[in-house]
Amino acid sequence: MHALSDNLILNTDSYKSSHFWQYPPGTQFVSSYVESRGGDYPNIVFFGLQMFIKDYLLKPVTAAMLDEAEVILNAHGVPFNRPGWQYIVDTHGGYLPLHIQAMPEGMVTEPSQVMMQIVNTDPNCYWLTSYLETMILRAAWYGTTVATRSHACKQLIARYLKETGADLSGLDFKLHDFGARGVSSFESAAIAGLAHLVNFKGTDTLSAVLAAKRYYNESGMPAYSIPAAEHSTITAWGREREADAYQNMLNQFIGKDKLVAVVSDSYDLWQALDLWGSRFKRQIVESGGRLVVRPDSGDPVEVVLKTVQKLEQHFGAESVNGYRLLHPAVRVIQGDGVNINSIGQILENLKQHGYSADNLAFGMGAGLLQKLDRDTLKFAMKASAICISDSWQDVYKDPVTDPGKQSKRGRLALVRDDAGRLQTIREQDLGERENLLRSVYRNGELLIDETLSEVRSRAV
Structure with missing residues (x-):
């Protein structure tokens, strides 16, 4: 590299x-x-x-x-x-x-x-x-520090899954790596992204997949992603055609056992959630797939809770071991302002309001791969x-x-x-x-x- x-x-x-x-x-x-x-x-x-x-x-x-x-x-x-x-x-x-x-x-x-x-x-x-001290220390501190941070996040998420009555079957996909653009180089993305994959199996850092195959003998696929919108692919349709952008995402990607993530805060998140729960509800539910809504701005502790509440109003939820879990057709991923502290705050707020941690996944970027240094550990x-x-x-x-x-x-x-x-x-x-x-x-x-x-x- x-x-x-x-x-x-x-x-x-x-x-x-x-x-x-x-x-x-x-x-x-x-x-x-x-x-x-x-x-x-x-x-x-x-x-x-x-x-x-x-x-x-x-x-x-x-x-x-x-x-x-x-x-x-x-x-x-x-x-x-x-x-x-x-x-x-x-x-x-x-x-x-x-x-x-x-x-x-x-x-x-x-x-x-x-x-x-x-x-x-x-x-x-x-x-x-x-x-060799210079290169040996780099070999040790960077990958280890990212793997350690990722591991700490995994333990925290697992704790809240257990505390809110969920099993751990989906834990490997609860923290997705969004960090490739936030690091200093392709090599940094590969090293740090692969360190995250020690703990999880979700990533958009493609260089980490290549590194797993090249350096750690993975013949199969070590990590996965799903089709997902970004703001440009939604706002390209214009504000007046936001619903058409969402319709296109569903037409292109949702289907039985398929997942698609759609950023929904380009203009008015709350109106977008109403669109998902009215105009598109039947298509989403009958598809047999899952829409993952990404609220991407505002106070994540408050916005995630309100997003889950709005989705419950439209799609319903069931009680699982005393905590409410959204209809299987919808989930939430929070990808803005995510770090180990905000993960705990967001999950605690959901728990206090009676919601399962299984309603939510996280995406973390520079906070996972870049906002650390040799002195972190x-x-x-x-x-x-x-x-x-x-x-x-x-x-x-x-x-x-x-x-x-x-x-x-x-x-x-x-x-x-x-x-x-x-x-x-x-x-x-x-x-x-x-x-x-x-x-x-x-x-x-x-x-x-x-x-x-x-x-x-x-x-x-």
């Missing part, structure tokens, strides 16, 4: 190029780890490493890359470790002599637990571990151990001005304690316990190649 440069040497921060001269004499190995130090969510879903490895680490560094990097970095004002990279080309065929361990993707973890551990496998390449990659002259010793930071940035020490492992909770320990203390950090990459080879289905099975 990367198009600007295929040169891995240049996929780093500029200052990293000077670090090969900064380690103690006799350094042979540097071991670093990745963790979330806290942030907005107590449960974290790890995701995205396999995509990164396939895209960046399975192709060798070449002599041409060295030539390009040398010219650019020297002109840029930083030194270039030509002998070190030449050694990798000559001795390892250009493949990086690294060992990467990581927890299984899709696994639900907690802040302050080790997620990944990286160490060089050739003592002549001690400088390589930290050189306080991601960091830090060196924790170094081997100098055949002797391993701890490496750590412990800033007096910010105890929250204290880093871990030693070679690490991840286990479950007797109560089943995750615990980061020193590798030397592992004993007979299973290390949940699995070897996923070594010296140019991907060691674990999973499907999205396998990843999804863990994100519960």
Whole structure:
């Protein structure tokens, strides 16, 4: 997916190029780890490493890359470790002599637990571990943060479905990804959109579908969408022909077991709802399909409730475990102003007025894929151990001005304690316990190649 440069040497921060001269004499190995130090969510879903490895680490560094990097970095004002990279080309065929361990993707973890551990496998390449920090952190924080936010939304929606008497059969389609246009690039849309698909199966981010097939071995269709109107396809008919626009949507798309979503606030949402419930009611109900109404402006907490109430007036509702559920021919999707806070407020308001959460689905755009950063979960990659002259010793930071940035020490492992909770320990203390950090990459080879289905099975 990367198009600007295929040169891995240049996929780093500029200052990293000077670090090969900064380690103690006799350094042979540097071991670093990745963790979330806290942030907005107590449960974290790890995701995205396999995509990164396939895209960046399975192709060798070449002599041409060295030539390009040398010219650019020297002109840029930083030194270039030509002998070190030449050694990798000559001795390892250009493949990086690294060992990467990581927890299984899709696994639900907690802040302050080790997620990944990286160490060089050739003592002549001690400088390589930290050189990759820039790209390794990107591989970890972005997909993980989106998967985590999506997972938190799923847990919230599931809670309200249960509390309002609904089953969870439709949960996978309750949060639809509208975010492709709100991110910074096609690659961002693919990474973040696929992270959302760890938890849900509804998306309009087509690049995420492509990424699932390319990077996570999905032979079938990993996610779905439905025909849907946008404001341009409704307003193109003109205000005086709004009803004709709606009629066209029904004629083109509704039918037995078919769904169509129609944005209905182009002019007057309440008049539009009256149209759906009068002029078009018979066609909708007799079609055997479903109209999904999208109210797309105003206070979502108030507008969603009133939309459901108006649809109930026109189409009726049944009581399911004490909460009202609209006629099967109509549902609502809210796609404006949606975030994890507004989802909770909207569903709570429906609940307080006696409506099932199953009346509603959500679409989320930039709030799902873009309105987050590395600090949302306080991601960091830090060196924790170094081997100098055949002797391993701890490496750590412990800033007096910010105890929250204290880093871990030693070679690490991840286990479950007797109560089943995750615990980061020193590798030397592992004993007979299973290390949940699995070897996923070594010296140019991907060691674990999973499907999205396998990843999804863990994100519960």
